[in-house]
Amino acid sequence: MPLHCVVCVKQVPDTTQVRIDPETGSLVRSGIPSVINPFDLFAIEAALRARDGHGGSVTALSMGPPQAEEALRKTLGFGADRAVLLSDRAFAGADTLATTYALAAAIRRIDGEQPVDLVVCGKQSIDGDTGQVGPGIARRLAFSELTYVCAVDRISPEERHIRAWRQREDGRELLEAELPACVTVTEGCNAIRRAALPDLLAASRQPVEVWSVDDLDVEREDLGLKGSPTRVSKIFAPPARERGEMLTEPDKPLAAAVADLMDRLAARGLAFGSARG
Amino acid sequence: MKQPGNISPIDPRGPLDTSSPPDPGGRQDPQSPRDPNGAGGPRDPSSSRDSARNPGTVPSRFDAIVVGGGPAGLSAAYIMSGAGLNVACLERGDWSGSKNMMGGVIFSRPAGTVVPDFWKEAPLERHVTRREMWLATADSAIKASFETTDFAREPYNSFTVYRSRFDKWLAAQAAAQGAYMVTETLVEGLLWEGGRVIGVRTDRPQGDLEADVVLLAEGVNSFLTEKAGLGPGPEPQSLALAVKEVLALPREKIEDRFDLETGAGASVEIVGETTGRLPGTGFIYTNRDTISIGVGVLLNRLIESDAEAYTILEQFKQQPQVRRLIQGASVREYAAHLIPEGGYCKMPRLFGDGVLVAGDCAGMVNAINSEGANLAMLSGRMAAETIIECHREGCGFDGPSLKRYRDRLEKSLVLKDLKKYEGATPFLQKHQEIFNLYPELLAALAREFFTVDDLSKADKERLLMRLFRSQVPVREVLKMAYDAWRSLV
Numbered sequence: 001m002p003l004h005c006v007v008c009v010k011q012v013p014d015t016t017q018v019r020i021d022p023e024t025g026s027l028v029r030s031g032i033p034s035v036i037n038p039f040d041l042f043a044i045e046a047a048l049r050a051r052d053g054h055g056g057s058v059t060a061l062s063m064g065p066p067q068a069e070e071a072l073r074k075t076l077g078f079g080a081d082r083a084v085l086l087s088d089r090a091f092a093g094a095d096t097l098a099t100t101y102a103l104a105a106a107i108r109r110i111d112g113e114q115p116v117d118l119v120v121c122g123k124q125s126i127d128g129d130t131g132q133v134g135p136g137i138a139r140r141l142a143f144s145e146l147t148y149v150c151a152v153d154r155i156s157p158e159e160r161h162i163r164a165w166r167q168r169e170d171g172r173e174l175l176e177a178e179l180p181a182c183v184t185v186t187e188g189c190n191a192i193r194r195a196a197l198p199d200l201l202a203a204s205r206q207p208v209e210v211w212s213v214d215d216l217d218v219e220r221e222d223l224g225l226k227g228s229p230t231r232v233s234k235i236f237a238p239p240a241r242e243r244g245e246m247l248t249e250p251d252k253p254l255a256a257a258v259a260d261l262m263d264r265l266a267a268r269g270l271a272f273g274s275a276r277g
Numbered sequence: 278m279k280q281p282g283n284i285s286p287i288d289p290r291g292p293l294d295t296s297s298p299p300d301p302g303g304r305q306d307p308q309s310p311r312d313p314n315g316a317g318g319p320r321d322p323s324s325s326r327d328s329a330r331n332p333g334t335v336p337s338r339f340d341a342i343v344v345g346g347g348p349a350g351l352s353a354a355y356i357m358s359g360a361g362l363n364v365a366c367l368e369r370g371d372w373s374g375s376k377n378m379m380g381g382v383i384f385s386r387p388a389g390t391v392v393p394d395f396w397k398e399a400p401l402e403r404h405v406t407r408r409e410m411w412l413a414t415a416d417s418a419i420k421a422s423f424e425t426t427d428f429a430r431e432p433y434n435s436f437t438v439y440r441s442r443f444d445k446w447l448a449a450q451a452a453a454q455g456a457y458m459v460t461e462t463l464v465e466g467l468l469w470e471g472g473r474v475i476g477v478r479t480d481r482p483q484g485d486l487e488a489d490v491v492l493l494a495e496g497v498n499s500f501l502t503e504k505a506g507l508g509p510g511p512e513p514q515s516l517a518l519a520v521k522e523v524l525a526l527p528r529e530k531i532e533d534r535f536d537l538e539t540g541a542g543a544s545v546e547i548v549g550e551t552t553g554r555l556p557g558t559g560f561i562y563t564n565r566d567t568i569s570i571g572v573g574v575l576l577n578r579l580i581e582s583d584a585e586a587y588t589i590l591e592q593f594k595q596q597p598q599v600r601r602l603i604q605g606a607s608v609r610e611y612a613a614h615l616i617p618e619g620g621y622c623k624m625p626r627l628f629g630d631g632v633l634v635a636g637d638c639a640g641m642v643n644a645i646n647s648e649g650a651n652l653a654m655l656s657g658r659m660a661a662e663t664i665i666e667c668h669r670e671g672c673g674f675d676g677p678s679l680k681r682y683r684d685r686l687e688k689s690l691v692l693k694d695l696k697k698y699e700g701a702t703p704f705l706q707k708h709q710e711i712f713n714l715y716p717e718l719l720a721a722l723a724r725e726f727f728t729v730d731d732l733s734k735a736d737k738e739r740l741l742m743r744l745f746r747s748q749v750p751v752r753e754v755l756k757m758a759y760d761a762w763r764s765l766v
Contacts, residue, residue, distance in 0.1 A: 033371070193482075195481065196481055197479055197481040197484045198335060198483055200459045201457045201459060204452065204457045204458045204459055205334060205335070205452075205457060
């Protein structure tokens with residue numbers, strides 16, 4: 001039974017090249033190349049593998065300025081079947097609340113045209129770092145929500161369920177949920193494929209559908225900056241971390257360094273008995 | 278309505294399990310994305326999605342493949358797809374222009390024969406209204422310049438550009454004409470059949486692509502041209518190394534310092550102290566709010582001299598007349614690139630059975646007039662015109678048909694100019710005094726001429742003659758002049 005996946009893709013500035021203006025505290029973005037949010041590459045691959053396993057199709061969805069089309073064209077090159085870009089001034093300045101509102105509305109429309117079984121997102125973006133958009137979409141669409149998925153174990157469109165490993169701080173857990181589901185994936189859950197030449201050739205000529213506000217069933221005041229309760233009060237560069245103090249020295253016996261450490265911990269009331277091992 | 282959160286931990290060992298989950302990467306080979314053993318069972322690789330994409334929109338065989346999305350390749354792709362041919366253009370960089378370091382000048386008339394009135398749309402920096410040539414020493418400069426308001430009007434004469442932006446734009450134009458533009462894809466080799474080229478092999482999965490004809494526009498590192506048996510590949514004595522910085526400076530400051538109308542630009546070429554006494558030139562181009570400044574030196578001489586290219590550029594920037602122009606500017610970019618300056622005699626064969634070469638890989642650089650991108654665009658256009666003609670006449674793409682490409686180039690300024698300056702690089706290799714002795718000498722003479730002291734004008738003239746003769750034997754000057762006349766005029 002075929003599976004219809006929607007993969008959410010965000011175009012972000014290549015943060016390895018972003019600097020922070022020390023005077024204004026703002027990000028210097030001019031001239032910085034844009035890339036697909038690296039976490040979304042894992043989402044794309046997960047969606048493509050799900051489709052390749054079951055048949056069906058992958059629809060790539062993004063919201064952003066017109067040049068975000070580049071990110072979607074790349075996604076088509078990896079093998080996605082369709083690409084939709086939400087691009088309208090009314091979407092601009094959105095926080096995660098307004099973003100998930102717009103994306104959920106778009107997925108509802110896509111779902112109306114062809115029922116959606118699975119939404120896949122990266123666990124977070126590298127520029128916003130909130131990790132809220134995937135869960136927000138799940139909640140708004142009332143889809144099952146699986147976050148921090150590090151491996152998809154099994155998808156069964158017939159039985160309408162998905163089983164996946166979820167990364168926790170202290171280990172991994174195997175979870176099962178009903179379809180439709182919204183999954184956010186972690187880095188390393190797969191490796192993005194090297195796109196095949198026929199896919200790239202097809203992608204180079206395939207149109208990216210651009211949807212404006214008028215294409216969605218939405219209330220304008222819930223979109224973009226208007227629909228965003230989040231206010232940025234201040235942007236600043238975090239102070240450079242101080243270098244840790246090194247207690248070991250080339251000629252100093254290790255035992256002396258350990259004793260030194262114990263003394264310091266004791267002075268702060270943090271020592272417990274004698275050093276072990 | 279389903280509630281979110283209807284998720285249950287089902288692992289018998291409990292919710293926490295630190296053992297490794299099944300590795301999905303181990304079951305699916307990224308090299309074969311349609312691996313039928315992938316999670317969930319077999320799937321016909323050609324089924325659903327290809328049908329979703331209207332099979333037939335991507336030809337299984339192209340009319341032409343263009344290798345390289347630079348000035349030559351993009352011009353060809355633009356014109357061929359505009360004429361209705363199925364064209365695939367393969368570029369190894371992240372995007373067209375991403376590998377291009379050129380921040381210099383493009384000339385509007387030649388470029389206008391590829392995309393008419395391109396200046397109305399293309400990302401350009403400034404229209405150049407003044408060209409300057411300097412002979413420079415460590416502390417002085419003799420300057421010649423030409424300026425006209427005529428160059429500030431359509432169709433203009435030339436523009437400073439960032440080729441990286443211009444090429445990105447040109448690639449979009451070619452795509453709009455219907456060319457299949459593919460980036461991040463390296464062509465590793467050619468496909469042969471019975472001694473003729475029938476396609477290319479890329480580094481992609483399912484990466485072979487066939488076409489009636491392949492146009493190589495791969496740039497200075499011409500490995501495919503070599504593989505096609507058309508030429509020997511690059512050699513140090515026919516290459517120049519250009520190093521360049523982009524310096525940020527406010528618009529008004531640029532216009533003040535270079536004495537320019539709003540939006541107008543200047544290009545400056547400098548011989549002498551700029552290149553650490555090596556054969557080569559320095560250059561300065563004004564962009565909108567940046568300056569491109571750099572030096573190009575013959576690679577073999579650079580290697581022999583043990584000098585570092587960046588040190589030469591640093592010294593160039595410290596020359597007083599240069600320093601004044603760039604003072605207070607901050608470095609935005611640093612780049613280096615090779616330029617094929619071997620000239621006419623080092624050019625490869627320009628065509629073979631099923632294959633053509635254009636642009637840098639064909640050695641089409643006029644070092645004397647600093648024209649490369651210009652010739653690349655023209656040769657790309659002429660390759661395209663030849664292919665379109667052969668396509669329409671159905672006369673095939675063997676050597677005899679493709680010879681028309683060479684005929685076209687010979688009738689045009691491309692091969693005429695390259696032939697004219699055939700001896701230029703050997704001349705510059707031989708007469709290095711042009712880059713050190715003569716600028717010094719001429720500056721010394723000028724200094725003496727303009728210094729007013731207690732000598733009479735007649736005594737001054739005698740002194741200048743003496744000074745001149747003491748530095749260079751007349752015989753040498755005549756010899757140099759004769760060689761220059763033979764190879765440059």
